Amino acid sequence: NEFCDVSNTENSVVEKPPVLFLQAGFHSLRNKQSLVEDLDLIMKKFSNCPRPIHVILQFFTSQRRSLDVKYPHQKREVLTLLNAKYAAYAANNWNVGTSFHVLDFMNLTRNSMSSDGLHSLEDVNSYKANTLINLLNLLPFRQIGD
Numbered sequence: 001n002e003f004c005d006v007s008n009t010e011n012s013v014v015e016k017p018p019v020l021f022l023q024a025g026f027h028s029l030r031n032k033q034s035l036v037e038d039l040d041l042i043m044k045k046f047s048n049c050p051r052p053i054h055v056i057l058q059f060f061t062s063q064r065r066s067l068d069v070k071y072p073h074q075k076r077e078v079l080t081l082l083n084a085k086y087a088a089y090a091a092n093n094w095n096v097g098t099s100f101h102v103l104d105f106m107n108l109t110r111n112s113m114s115s116d117g118l119h120s121l122e123d124v125n126s127y128k129a130n131t132l133i134n135l136l137n138l139l140p141f142r143q144i145g146d
Contacts, residue, residue: 018051018053020054021056022039022057023057024039024059040094043090055090056102056135057086057102060074060083060106062107063076063118064117074118087104103131108128
């Protein structure tokens with residue numbers, strides 16, 4: 001796995017640790033067990049990685065209340081509980097080395113403008129991307145070989 005390979009590095013190189021960004025969206029709601037299994041498979045690939053890894057998770061965002069009748073499984077209350085459930089599962093079941101972060105954009109998307117009641121417009125997505133970049137900039141540097 002190239003992601004974990006440290007054989008070609010020198011002790012003088014300073015770098016950010018690798019980051020896994022895992023995202024699950026509304027389509028993942030079709031099979032909740034499959035989502036957990038998929039995420040477990042991804043994490044298993046990196047379980048023996050000698051490098052510290054930052055894992056960043058982003059789960060569900062908010063849909064407009066007008067869609068609650070048609071899509072009750074995507075209601076804010078349901079998704080807030082699922083976000084907490086999946087975050088707790090990951091924290092309790094994955095050995096992630098360096099750090100583990102959950103980006104919860106539920107409040108950001110709660111009453112945001114959208115094209116269809118679900119998909120946020122560009123300004124919201126730009127803010128989400130900016131938040132991710134700021135989080136990445138906060139990750140500590142480390143000396144390879146430490």
